[in-house]
Amino acid sequence: MSDTPIGDYALLSDRHSAALVGRDGSVDWLCFPRFDSPAVFARLLDEEAGHWSIRPSVPYRVSRRYADQAMVMETTFHAETGTVTLTDALLTGLDDGGHRLGKGVPHVLVRRVACSGGQVPMELDYRPRPEYGLIAPILTPVEGGLTARGGAEWLVLTAPVPVNAADSIARGTFTVRSGETLHFGLHRTTLEEVPARIWGQDELASRLDATVEAWRSWSALHQAYEGPWRDLVHHSGRVLQALSFQPSGAIIAAATTSLPEGVGGERNWDYRYTWVRDSCLTMAALWVAACPDEASDFFAFLTTAAPSLTKDRTLQIMFGVGGEHDLSERVLPHLSGWRGSRPVRVGNGAWNQRQIDVYGELLDSARILSDQLGEVDDDVRRFLIACADTAAEHWRDEDQGIWEVRGAPRHFVYSKVMCWVALDRAVSLAGLLGAGDRVESWRRTREEIRETILSEGWNDRAGAFTQYFGSEDLDASNLMMPIAGFLPADDPRVLATIDAIAERLTDDAGLVYRYRTEGGVDGLAGEEGTFLLCTFWLAEALAMSGQVERARSVFERAAAYVNDVGLLAEEVDTSSGELLGNFPQAFSHIGLINAAWAIDQAERAAAAPS
Template identity: 75%
Template sequence: MSTTPIADLALVSDRHSAGLIGRDGSAEWLCFPRFDGPSVFARLLDDEAGHWAIRPAVPYETTRRYLPQTMVLETTFRTGSGTVVLTDALLTGPDDGGHRLGVGVPHLLARRVSGVGGEVPMEIEYRPRPEYGLIYPILSVVDGGVTARGGAEWLVLTTPVALGIGDCTGYGVFTARAGETWLFGMHRSTLEETPARVWDQEELAARLDGTIVAWQSWSNLHQAYDGPWRDLVHHSGRVLQALSFQPSGAIVAAATTSLPEWTGGERNWDYRYTWVRDASLTIGALWVAACPDEASDFFAFLTTAAPSLGKDRALQIMFSVRGEHDLSERTLPHLRGWRASRPVRIGNGAWNQRQIDVYGELLDAAVRLERQIGDIDDDVRRFLVTCADTAAERWMEKDQGIWEIRGEPQHFVYSKLMCWVALDRGIALAGLLRAQNRVESWRRTRAEIRETLLREGWNNRVGAFTQAFGSDELDASALMVPIVGFLPASDPRVLSTIDAVADRLTNDQGLVYRYRTADGIDGLAGEEGTFLLCSFWLAQALAMSGQASRARQAFERAAAYTNDVGLLSEEIDPDNGELLGNFPQAFSHIGLINAAWAIDEAERTARGGGAAGAGRGNGEGRMA
């Protein structure tokens, strides 16, 4: 059973794969050759599932940081006899001036040990366990390294330190003295590819330095945001870049699977996939914290992977990073889970759920990128028109909602809201989509959805828009009412909803729950933590309503849960403040970026004497 605190982890990425490095210098998680590939190291989910540690062999204290403008990790170990620095990176391809980070990656985790003061005895433990810990490979010493043979992976460890082999594990010791440097690297290939190899020290050093330069070139070229919390926003933009799959433009929800939403509970899901649900929020965040290129790449991926409508024109809600549709879920019973949180799952059973909100999220993303997609081809044009038409036809249906409820379908308010968004944005894009002949029909249905939402979604007893028609349950997704422009943020019903969420859907620290999980209303047993995305939504909605001071307070409460290297998980344990859920969570960083931007806009409006809070629409239609 793994007990490593989630906050002790730091992300490394080559925009194909992701690894997590612990504060103790152990690679606790690494998947090759892509984010959703089988793990090589998975000690995060079971002590026996593989890791690679490089650390002092004597007591030490640790500080960490990412090198400026990069996702290259630097860990400093201070001991009684000296200081040593460990630098970790998944190697990117060569720097091309920051334009396409992650092209031509070698699939290699590089680790540099630098003695910076005194001398420090060091130890190495190399325990590869491919396929989520199922395979105990045969390790063999070769000149300059160690090979690992077994299963579909061919792994070669480059090591300047001789390792002894025992129990399918490599062990070694050395002394790090001031001014000396050692380069290690684990290179991966499959049996069909050019075999992985031992790298010489100069080549590894040059490629590691080149990876640092490549990240810095990308940051300098793409990151221009200059508002509040600038460093946090820029870093969150790099996290989104690190969670993106360069070959396709897909962005995964998180780098991990099965880190639980409640310690010991069953809410353990595989988040290494791309959700249509995230589209418009992600693209908005990329515009603020990265650049239009990344946003356009993500949209291009979605409009390539998504156009496969079934007989009922249902749009699948999620895909693999290469666009595969079948994400069938299964459990891995041999893994004990993080802090005994079982089951450990790979795949995600939500892939074939019905969620009617996705049409609105795709069309909202299209509106945000209207200038960039002016030359869309006829296939994409027809697909987007079909999305609007399908929203108009299906908005009255029940579904599983934004939170992928595994209970009975309901008439979720958020789902209806996003059907309204689909038609609103379809009307705005009618010229681009060559769909002027549909505008009158779309307007009629948009008005019908609006009337129904105001009648059935608003609950006078609760004083808020609620989770579902006829429900008294609060749901943080109601904060999207002003964010998508359905009603102005100054509308009394919006203000009342904001206050209801702030007063009745938060814990003592002011963090927001998605909804209350009591009585298994979502079809699952147990509880979950407070949800960071929803906490940032509260800050964003407060900013849009002109309450900048309250918005700042809400933002800073949520942002305080970044770990020491600026990463956010999905949720926070309300009892002890620990990070919970898959990590790092794209949604949390997206929420941070969008909330910071909204607060900046609100404060600029206030300084200029204008009225804040109109949102992206006027309550009747974004551009109609």
């Protein structure tokens, strides 16, 4: 059973694949060659499912950080005899124009060991386990390293020190002395690559340095936000970029699968896919944090993945990073799960749910990014028009909602609000889309949706807008009403809803739940933690309503849960304060960026001459 705290991990990304490396120098998660590929290291989910560690063989203390403006991790081990820094990166690069990260990536994990003083005895433990730990591969020594072959994988380890292999485990011991630097590499090769490619020390060193420089160049070119919490916002922008799949423009929700929303519970999902909603919110957040230049790629990806919507003219809500539609869910029974949280799942059964809110997020991001989109081609134009028309046609439908409940579909208020948003944004984009003939119809339906929400979404007994029509339950997604522009932030009903959520949907630490799980609306047993996105939504809504000091307090409450290298999971355990859920979670970093920006805007407005 894996027991390492989620917050002990750091993310590596080449915008194709992701790895997680712990404070102890162990890579416990790695998927080659795509984010959603079967893991070759999965100790994150089971102690026996593979890892690669490099660390001192004597007692040490740890400090770590990301290299300045780069998603390259520097872990420094302080031993009595000396100090050594382990630098980890998945190699990336920039295109010829110096803009796009991840071009021409060879799927290589590089690990630099550099001693800055004294001498430190080190140990290496390498246990590849392809297909989520199912396969113990054959390890074969070659000059300069060894190969691992098993299943569909052929991995090559470059090691500048002697390594002994037996029983699908390779170990080595070595000592690094002051001024000495060693480079290790792991890459996924092909059956045609004979003999196996061992990388030279100079090549690994130069490619690692180029990766640091590529991230820094991208950050300098794209990141211009100068408001409060600037460093956190910029770092969150890099995290979102790291969660994007360069070849297609897709954006994943998180880098992992089955990290639980409640320890020992069944709320364990695979987030390594691209949700339309999450991706659109990511693109909108990057507008603040990183000035995206890949908006056209993203909308081209969606247009290709969903060329004519589905047979019933609705949009599939999620896809594989290559545009795949069938994401059927299955259980991996051989994995014990993080802290015994089972089942461990791959795939995601929500792929065939109906969620009618997605049209709102999609058209809202198109409006926000319209300057980056420029002149849209006919395919994208037709796709966006079809999304608006579908929202107009299906807004009365019940659905599973933003939280993808596995219980009965309902008339969720948030879903209706986002259908209103879809038509509101379609009206403003009509000129760009060449859809002037639809504007009047879109306006009429938009008003009908608004009147229905105001009459059926508000509940006098709850004193707030509620989760679904006829319910008295609260839902944090209704904080999006002012954020999306459905109602002004100072509307009495909005203020009442904000206060109700702040008072009745928060834990003792002041963090916000999505909703109360004991009501059974989601069809699942057990509890979950507080949701960081929802807490940032509360901060954003408070800022928009002019309650800036309250907003700052809520923001700082949520931002305090970033780990030591600035990463957030999906949720926080209400009893322990530990991070819970898949990691790092795009939603949480989206919330941080947008809340910081809203507070900045509110403070600027308050300081402006009247």
